[in-house]
Amino acid sequence: MQDLLGLDGLARPPLAATPLVRRGVVMTSLMVGFTLAVPVAEAQVIHTDGAGLNAGEVRIPATGGSLPGYAAAPAAPGRYPVVLVIEEIFGVHEHIKDLCRRLAKAGYLAVAPELYARLGDLSTMTDVPTIIRDVISKAPDAQLLADLDSAAAWATGTGLSGSLGDPARLAVTGFCRGGRNTWLYAAHNPALKVAVAWYGPVGGTPSPIQPRTAADAAAELKAPLLGLYGAADTGIPVPEVEAAVARARAAGKTVELRVYPDTPHGFNADYRPSYRKAAAEDAWARMLAWFRGHGAG
Template identity: 65%
Template sequence: MTKLAQDGPPLARRGLMMTGLITGLTLATTRVEAQVIHTDTAGLEAGEARVPVVDGELPAYFARPQGNGPFPIVLVNAEIFGVHEHIKDICRRLAKAGYLAVAPEVYARLADLSKMTDAAVIMRDVISKAPDATLMADLDATLRWATAHGGDSGRVGVTGFCRGGRATWLYAAHNPTLKAAVAWYGQVGGARTEIQPKTVTDIADRISCPLLALYGGKDTSIPVADVQAAVARARAAGRTVDLVIYPDSGHAFLADYRPSYRATDAADGWQRMLAWFRGHGVG
């Protein structure tokens, strides 16, 4: 490891295309047969939730320690494959560490991701049609839900993976009340469109909280040089960003349901994330 210094129709009119969360592992990518890590609910409250948004409700999954709280909040941004069992498990892992973690199904307006099996189709027909402005509003709504259900609005962090890593960068520039962010292999470039007008690199100089960026040196979809450029832009503006490159890992090295999983780097990144949150007031 090397450490380098147009919204669709409203929900109320369409109805949710997804009535619940994804209960199994997605088939949208090659995967191993089972997850490596399974986190139980002992000592936790966990399950599905409905997050009120401007045009209806979004399904979500949450986990938190038992008790009244208030608990520090971590918003969890899923991969393009939605809130499947791996993302739920991440919420439970965070809850075991003392957090109220909640992962909203932000693409539920557009599709039921549990029934989609082709990553290219998901990107074309779902992800590319989701406005960034709506994504930010949905995360704001999720934070309000968390605050109303035992979370501490003064101790809020955000994390995310792959496309959710991109959302993490964007939300760090959107919400000035955040204390810390951790982006796992989130895209920093890509096409600009009318509904997704900015890349991570475009907004890197506007993040409002310290951000930890965890990337794989062998990630062919996200060149290290591009990540370094985004980090340099943030630092030039006086923002706090810590970049860690794992030279032997590719994309999705935390995803323990996929062949891309790298246990040693995943464990190191997880501990760095927890330390980052604790060190910046989320804990």
């Protein structure tokens, strides 16, 4: 299933070009359970428990108020490497929360801010076209990048009950739309150590508030980036991704691409029929190794 139809490849403007959204936050808390917009494959859903963790919903100070988010970290007090987890278009629902807990079990402070909280209540939306029209297409990339910066500041300055993030070990990962936004954040934040983009579109049609594609930003990456893609993803042509990788490498950037044969879009989404266990497990191990190998472990 494709998360963004024709809009998934839109990219961010320069920060000075688009004013940040000043209106109030619509979603004041996270949804419970899974998104209503896609069928859930109950038999394969992974549940990671919270044993040995600090984990739960948090409030992240940001422009115009505070955003709801989910965070998880080892319970023992200390400074941990930080992973910013960027959602799909469906919001920070149970799958994204579980990914945060998995990362915490691996020794990270993981935080997933609800990046679309100002634009609509994703917990009530039941179809993809509505989400795209009413939320995703109206989200300025400048705001998104600023909110990710706010989440990083929260993780390293407030954290969870003694579990604090180490600002010198900052990573980002994201899924589908979040994978696209991972490319953009890796071109935005010079303090970032490492990035991993899961099946993030690199092309698309620009708009005034999202004027650059991820491919446009590829030559500006400020951190090593690992791309995890499926060869059977009908919405993200592999040659398009390879061209973005080549552009980054030509600019002297460190980029690695792993393409899984006969694998569709959303192969890590264990709550959806697109899930592919072998590819997802291999990609997760590669992500953790990429983090450790580039200063965020």
